[in-house]
Amino acid sequence: MSPSGPAAPTSASAHLAARQSRAVRWAVGVGAAIMSAIGLVLLFLLTLATNNRALYERNYAWLFGVNVLVALLLLAVLGWVAVRLWLRLRRGRFGSRLLVKLAAIFALVGLVPGVLIYVVSYQFVTRSIESWFDVKVEGALSAGVNLARVSLDALATDMASKTRAASAQVAQVPDASAGVVLERIRDQLGATDVILWNGAGQAVASAGQSRFSLNPERPGVPLLRTVRQQRALAQIEGLDDIADPVAVQNARVKIIALVSSPTVGLLAEPRYLQATLMLPPALVENAIAVQEANREYQERALARGGLRRMYVGTLTLSLFLAVFGAVLLAVLLGNQLVRPLLVLAEGVREVAAGNLSPKAALQGKDELGGLTRSFALMTQQLADARGAVEQSMSEVDAARANLQTILDNLTAGVMVLDGAGTIRSSNPGATRILRAPMAAYEGQALAEVPGLADFAAAVQKQFAAFLGERDHHGLDHWQHPFELHASLAGAGQHATSIIARGAELPDSTRLLVFDDISEIVSAQRAQAWGEVARRLAHEIKNPLTPIQLSAERLEMKLTGKVGATEQAVLAKSVRTIVEQVDAMKRLVNEFRDYARLPAAELHALDINALVADVLHLYGEENATVPVKAELDARCPAIAGDAQQLRQVVHNLLQNAQDATEQARAAGGENLSPVRITTRWSESSGRVRLTVSDSGSGFPAHILQRAFEPYVTTKPRGTGLGLAVVKKIADEHGARIDLSNRVEDGVVRGAQVSLSFATEPAVAA
Incomplete structure (x- = not known):
C-alpha cells in the first residue's frame, strides 16, 4: 500500500463533512435571515400602525398574528438548533461547551434587559397609562426621565465595574507589550476604543479608533485625581443634544479606571485604563421616547384602552423576537467562533506533541481566521527555527569535536583556569608535560596537584601582574619560563623546563599554554658549549707546544751548570710543566672532539x-x-x-x-x-x-x-x-x-x- 493510501479516504471524508457542515450552516443562516427580515418588517409595520389610529384599527390584528407566526417559526428553529447542540455536547465534540456558553451569554444579554424593560414597560402601560392624563402627568413624565437616567447610570456602573476588572490584565504588563493586551480587553468589553494612560496623562498604548489619532483627547489632572480616589469613573457623553440624531446615535460611555500596580512603593507610577463603549440604541431611544411622551400626550389621550393593548402586545412580541433572534444568532455566531478554535486546538495538540508540520489555516477576514493563519505561520517559523538550531548544533558539535581533536593532538599543554586557579579543562599535552593526570583534577585547584604548588603560585602571580599592567601597557598575554620537578630530580625524575603563556578569555576565565623546552634548552647549551670548546681548543692549543719546548730547552741549557739542589728543583719544575702541558693537550683534544664530532653514518x-x-x-x-x-x-x-x-x-x-x-x-x-x-x-x-x-x-x-x-x-x-x-x-x-x-x-x-x-x- 502506498503512503498516500490511508490519507486519501480521510481527506475525502473530511472534505465531505466540511461541505455538509457548510451547507447546513448556509441553509440555517439563510432561513434565519429571511425570518428575521420578515419579523423586522412586520414589527416595523406593527409599530407604524401604533402611530396611526386608522391604520391600527384596520391592520393591527393580522399584523400581530403574522408576527406571532414568525416568532413561532423562530422558536421552532431555535428548538431544532438546541437539539443539535445537545447531541453535539453529548458526543463530547470540542467546542460544544463553549457554544453552549456563548448561547447562554447571548440569551442572557438579550433576555435580562428585555425582561427588565418589558416588566417596567408593562407595569408602566397597564397601571400608569391613566395617570398620563391627570394632573400628575408632569410628575409621571419626570419619573420616566429618571427611570431612563437610572437605567443609563446602572449600565454605566456595570461597564465601569467590567473595565476596572479588565484593568487587572495590564497590571503586570510592561508598556512596550501593552498593545496586544488592550486589543484583547477591547474585544472582551465590546469597546470602540481603549487607551492606557500613564500618571502624567501621556498615552502609553491604545487599541481601536485612537490608534489612528496623533493626539488623542487627554484626561485632565483633576479627573485623574478623582479616578485615584474612586478607583473608577464613568461618564455618559452624547445625550446633551437630543435634537441632533447623529449625536444621539454616537452616545457613549467613557470609563477611566486606575490600574492596580503589583509593586508597592512611592516611586511606582500609576496608570489608567480608559475604555469608550457605545450606549445601546434601545436605551437611548427609550430615553428620547420618555422625553417625547409629553408631546404625544394629547394625541394618545383619546385612545387609552387601545393604546394599552397595543403597547403591551408590541412589547411582548418584541421581547420574543429579540430573545429568539439573540439565541439563534448566538448559535450561528458560536459555530463561526468555534470552528477556528477547533483548528487552533488541533494545531496546539500537534505542536505540544512535537509535530511542527504545516498546520491548517482559515481564509476568513476576521481576527480568528487571522489567528489561525498566524498560528500556522508561527508553527512554520518554529519548524524553520528548530531546523536551523539543529543545523547550528551539528556545526557546533563538529567544531567542538575538531577543536577537541586539535587540542588532544597538540604537543603543547593547554589548560583553562578560573580566577581562583581552579582547573576547568586540560588536554593530554598538559598531562604529558606536567607528569600528572590533569583530567582527574578538573574542578580542583592547580595548587592541589602534587608537585605543582609552586608552579600554580607562580602562574597566579604572573596573571595578577598581567591583569594589573594590561590596561596600562596594552598587553594581551604574558610569557614566562618555569622549571618544574626540580625537587624530585634526585628521586629519578628529570627537571622540566617549560615556557608558559597566559591570556584572559572573554568569559573571564584564564588560558594557560605551555611547551616543554627541555630539549631545546639542552640543545642550546650543548651548541653554546660546543662553540666554547671550539674556541678554547683553538686559543689554548697554539701556545702549549712552545711552552713545553721552552721548558725542556731551559732544563737542557742549565743542566750541569747549577748546584744539585737547584738541579733537582729545575728538573721537578720542568717535569711539572711538561705534565701539565700534556694534561692541557688532552683537555684541548677532548674539546676538539666534542666540537668536531662528525655526523653519524647509520x-x-x-x-x-x-x-x-x-x-x-x-x-x-x-x-x-x-x-x-x-x-x-x-x-x-x-x-x-x-x-x-x-x-x-x-x-x-x-x-x-x-x-x-x-x-x-x-x-x-x-x-x-x-x-x-x-x-x-x-x-x-x-x-x-x-x-x-x-x-x-x-x-x-x-x-x-x-x-x-x-x-x-x-x-x-x-x-x-x-x-x-x-x-x-x-x-x-x-x-x-x-x-x-x-x-x-x-x-x-x-x-x-x-x-x-x-x-x-x-x-x-
Whole structure:
C-alpha cells in the first residue's frame, strides 16, 4: 500500500463533512435571515400602525398574528438548533461547551434587559397609562426621565465595574507589550476604543479608533485625581443634544479606571485604563421616547384602552423576537467562533506533541481566521527555527569535536583556569608535560596537584601582574619560563623546563599554554658549549707546544751548570710543566672532539656484538671494577654508527667504574659490579641499552644538567663524557634517560639507558 493510501479516504471524508457542515450552516443562516427580515418588517409595520389610529384599527390584528407566526417559526428553529447542540455536547465534540456558553451569554444579554424593560414597560402601560392624563402627568413624565437616567447610570456602573476588572490584565504588563493586551480587553468589553494612560496623562498604548489619532483627547489632572480616589469613573457623553440624531446615535460611555500596580512603593507610577463603549440604541431611544411622551400626550389621550393593548402586545412580541433572534444568532455566531478554535486546538495538540508540520489555516477576514493563519505561520517559523538550531548544533558539535581533536593532538599543554586557579579543562599535552593526570583534577585547584604548588603560585602571580599592567601597557598575554620537578630530580625524575603563556578569555576565565623546552634548552647549551670548546681548543692549543719546548730547552741549557739542589728543583719544575702541558693537550683534544664530532653514518648494526667487542677492554686483568653483561639474544639489528656507539659504551662503562670506585674509596662495602644490559621490547619495537653502577648516584643539581658539557662529579673530570653521549644519541634518534637507582628510599647508584629504533623502522 502506498503512503498516500490511508490519507486519501480521510481527506475525502473530511472534505465531505466540511461541505455538509457548510451547507447546513448556509441553509440555517439563510432561513434565519429571511425570518428575521420578515419579523423586522412586520414589527416595523406593527409599530407604524401604533402611530396611526386608522391604520391600527384596520391592520393591527393580522399584523400581530403574522408576527406571532414568525416568532413561532423562530422558536421552532431555535428548538431544532438546541437539539443539535445537545447531541453535539453529548458526543463530547470540542467546542460544544463553549457554544453552549456563548448561547447562554447571548440569551442572557438579550433576555435580562428585555425582561427588565418589558416588566417596567408593562407595569408602566397597564397601571400608569391613566395617570398620563391627570394632573400628575408632569410628575409621571419626570419619573420616566429618571427611570431612563437610572437605567443609563446602572449600565454605566456595570461597564465601569467590567473595565476596572479588565484593568487587572495590564497590571503586570510592561508598556512596550501593552498593545496586544488592550486589543484583547477591547474585544472582551465590546469597546470602540481603549487607551492606557500613564500618571502624567501621556498615552502609553491604545487599541481601536485612537490608534489612528496623533493626539488623542487627554484626561485632565483633576479627573485623574478623582479616578485615584474612586478607583473608577464613568461618564455618559452624547445625550446633551437630543435634537441632533447623529449625536444621539454616537452616545457613549467613557470609563477611566486606575490600574492596580503589583509593586508597592512611592516611586511606582500609576496608570489608567480608559475604555469608550457605545450606549445601546434601545436605551437611548427609550430615553428620547420618555422625553417625547409629553408631546404625544394629547394625541394618545383619546385612545387609552387601545393604546394599552397595543403597547403591551408590541412589547411582548418584541421581547420574543429579540430573545429568539439573540439565541439563534448566538448559535450561528458560536459555530463561526468555534470552528477556528477547533483548528487552533488541533494545531496546539500537534505542536505540544512535537509535530511542527504545516498546520491548517482559515481564509476568513476576521481576527480568528487571522489567528489561525498566524498560528500556522508561527508553527512554520518554529519548524524553520528548530531546523536551523539543529543545523547550528551539528556545526557546533563538529567544531567542538575538531577543536577537541586539535587540542588532544597538540604537543603543547593547554589548560583553562578560573580566577581562583581552579582547573576547568586540560588536554593530554598538559598531562604529558606536567607528569600528572590533569583530567582527574578538573574542578580542583592547580595548587592541589602534587608537585605543582609552586608552579600554580607562580602562574597566579604572573596573571595578577598581567591583569594589573594590561590596561596600562596594552598587553594581551604574558610569557614566562618555569622549571618544574626540580625537587624530585634526585628521586629519578628529570627537571622540566617549560615556557608558559597566559591570556584572559572573554568569559573571564584564564588560558594557560605551555611547551616543554627541555630539549631545546639542552640543545642550546650543548651548541653554546660546543662553540666554547671550539674556541678554547683553538686559543689554548697554539701556545702549549712552545711552552713545553721552552721548558725542556731551559732544563737542557742549565743542566750541569747549577748546584744539585737547584738541579733537582729545575728538573721537578720542568717535569711539572711538561705534565701539565700534556694534561692541557688532552683537555684541548677532548674539546676538539666534542666540537668536531662528525655526523653519524647509520648502518645495520648488531648491538650485542658491539657491546661484546667493547667488553674485551674491561676484562678482569685490566678492569678496576668488574663489568657484568646481560645481553638479550632477541635484539634485532639497529641503525647506528659503530665507531660513535663504541665511544658511547666506553664512556658509560668508564663513568660507571669511576663512580663505583669512588663509592668504594668512600667506605662502601659489598658493592655490585657494573652492569650492562640489552633488552628487546616487542610492544614498542625498540632496543634498550642500559648501564648501571652501585655508586653514590647523581646529586639533584647534577642530575638536572648531567648532559650539559663541563658538568661532572669527578675531581679531575671535564664533564664532556655524558655530553658526548647525549650528542651521539641525538644523532642516532635515540631516547636517553638518566636516573638514580632508588631502593627502599635509598640511592643505590645511577643508570643510563638509551632506546634505539630497529634498523627497518629507521630506514623506512
